[in-house]
Every structure is written in C-alpha cells, then in structure tokens.
Amino acid sequence: MELAYIPSPSRGVLYLGPIPLRGYAFCIIIGVFIAVWLGNRRWVARGGQSGTVADIAVWAVPFGLVGGRLYHVITDYELYFSPGRDWVDAFKVWQGGLGIWGAIALGALGAWIGARRRGIPMPAYADAVAPGIALAQAMGRWGNWFNQELYGRETHLPWALHITSSEGGRVPGYYHPTFLYESLWCIGVAFLVMWADRRFKLGHGRAFALYVAAYCVGRGWIEYMRVDDAHHILGLRLNDWTALIVFLLAVTYMIVSSRLRPGREEIVEPLAADGPVASGGSAEGAVASGGSAEGAETDTGAGKPAASEPKAEPADEPKPKAPAEEPESATKKS
Numbered sequence: 001m002e003l004a005y006i007p008s009p010s011r012g013v014l015y016l017g018p019i020p021l022r023g024y025a026f027c028i029i030i031g032v033f034i035a036v037w038l039g040n041r042r043w044v045a046r047g048g049q050s051g052t053v054a055d056i057a058v059w060a061v062p063f064g065l066v067g068g069r070l071y072h073v074i075t076d077y078e079l080y081f082s083p084g085r086d087w088v089d090a091f092k093v094w095q096g097g098l099g100i101w102g103a104i105a106l107g108a109l110g111a112w113i114g115a116r117r118r119g120i121p122m123p124a125y126a127d128a129v130a131p132g133i134a135l136a137q138a139m140g141r142w143g144n145w146f147n148q149e150l151y152g153r154e155t156h157l158p159w160a161l162h163i164t165s166s167e168g169g170r171v172p173g174y175y176h177p178t179f180l181y182e183s184l185w186c187i188g189v190a191f192l193v194m195w196a197d198r199r200f201k202l203g204h205g206r207a208f209a210l211y212v213a214a215y216c217v218g219r220g221w222i223e224y225m226r227v228d229d230a231h232h233i234l235g236l237r238l239n240d241w242t243a244l245i246v247f248l249l250a251v252t253y254m255i256v257s258s259r260l261r262p263g264r265e266e267i268v269e270p271l272a273a274d275g276p277v278a279s280g281g282s283a284e285g286a287v288a289s290g291g292s293a294e295g296a297e298t299d300t301g302a303g304k305p306a307a308s309e310p311k312a313e314p315a316d317e318p319k320p321k322a323p324a325e326e327p328e329s330a331t332k333k334s
Helices: 023-045 052-075 087-091 100-118 122-140 142-147 178-200 206-225 238-260 283-288 293-299
Strands: 013-016 019-022 161-163 173-175
Touching: 019 023, 023 052, 023 122, 023 142, 052 100, 052 122, 100 122, 100 238, 122 142, 122 178, 122 206, 142 178, 178 206, 206 238
Parallel strands: none
Antiparallel strands: 013 019, 161 173
C-alpha cells in the first residue's frame, strides 16, 4: 500500500455543453498570459511602452505553436505516418505534443517580425520576455499531467506519479513525475534570470541566452529519466543531443556578445524615448527636446510678456551737473 503519491486526473477534458474544456489547452493559455504580463512589466522597467510586449506576442505565439507542433511531428513522425496511423492526428494539438525547441525557434521568428515592424531591437525584447517564457513552460508542463504523459521511470518515492490510463501503450503504475521536475526547474530558471539581470545588467540578448542555457541543463537530466518512445543517437535521446547543442550555442553567444557589446541598451523603444514635451515646459526644455525658443514663445502669446509681469521702468538718466560759480573778481572786470 502506497502511503503517498501524486494522483493523475481521471480525465483531462470537461464539457460545457458541446464545448470541450481541455486542461492541456488551459495550461498553455495561462502560460501565455503569465509570459506577456511579466514581460510587459520588465519591458516598461527598461524604458519601453506598456502594451508593446502584447503586440509582438500576437506574432510570436502563433508562430511558436506552429513551430512546437512541427518539431514534435517531425521528430515523432511514426506516430502519425506509420501504417495504421491517421495523419490527421498531426493537427490535433489538444491531444498533446509541442516541442519546446521548435516553439522557441519559430516563436523567435514571429517575434522578430513583430519587433521589426515597430523598430524595436530583437535582443532587448528577448531579454525582457525570457523569465516569462520560463514560467510559461512551467505552467504548460501541467498540461502533460492532465494528459498522463511524459513521465519517467518507475519509482516508489513518496512523490511518485500514479498513472491510471492504459491508452497509447501506457502501463498503469507509479513513475517519476518528470513533468513536475521540469516545471520546478523552469521556475528556478526564471528567478535565476531575473536575479542575474538585476545583478549584472544583462543586455543585448544575454538574459535570454542565460535562460536558454539554464533550461538546457535541466532538460538534459530530466529527458534522460523519461521512458516514452524517442529516437536515440549514440545511446542518447534526440532531445538530449538537442539540449547539448543549444546549450553550447547559448554559452558561446553570451561570451561573444559580452565582448563585442558590453553593457545594456540605453534605449529599447525609440517611440518611448521621443515623447512629447510637457505642457508646462520652458523654452529651454523645448530647445533640448528638438524645438526652438521662438516656437516656445509662440505658444505663450507670440513672444509678448505675460500680463502679470510688471513693465520694466526706464533707468534714471544722469542729471547734468550745475556749472561752477565764478569768483567775483572774475565777473566784475573794469
């Protein structure tokens, strides 16, 4: 008799009339909201405008979903295109199957398109949203819990995951909850990036690279524990090789970027930096922001003095000196 374990939900979908409410989809949606909310706060703190992160996310999220699904279908093609399988299932995203590698790669392409349309440097945007993406992954992993998928080897630890479904070749039993391990790891990655960003003033994409490198370290050992079918290369699962290669690329980028472009971007959004002059500003403030003194005077009455200002009195003119009196001896001549 097991004293403690993590129970699996009896089902991963509820029906509101004819409308299915799937736990996997809810986890993805909540994760997106978390990423946009935190990314917006960090973006504004860097000097950007509120709402910019959400505008660019309109491009990044759809691209990311397509990229994640493509990576999964390509690397696990036998689930959809082998004999006896229905290729239409490749489009059923709600059944699970999003590869984070493809989601980040194609999501970055969508974010680049959105950032380019607004004239925003992509590395600065990536730094702002990096911790939020990690938290979104942490939330999204609970979708695997709803689907009873992506668990590890069998175990009898108190926090073992109890799998009850026998669909898709599952064997009911108690297994390592790798979904939980990765969720907790992603939360740790998010806090690591936020701490390092405050401590070292990371810029030019280095905060995002730190997130990628730290995630790959955790994904490596968690992936090694999983028992679901996967392609192997030289004894390692494909995702382990992907994590290793991406980790090396991320670390290389951090080193090269810190040497070529040290420090952090001073301006992350030109529109936010070039704001309008305040209505009570002086002529000097107008000149400093690109205006002129004449323009400032025109706004206050065509250069005329204000009514409250007293009219300057003319300076007193010096009075002529009186001629000196001549002595009588000089005036009375014979």
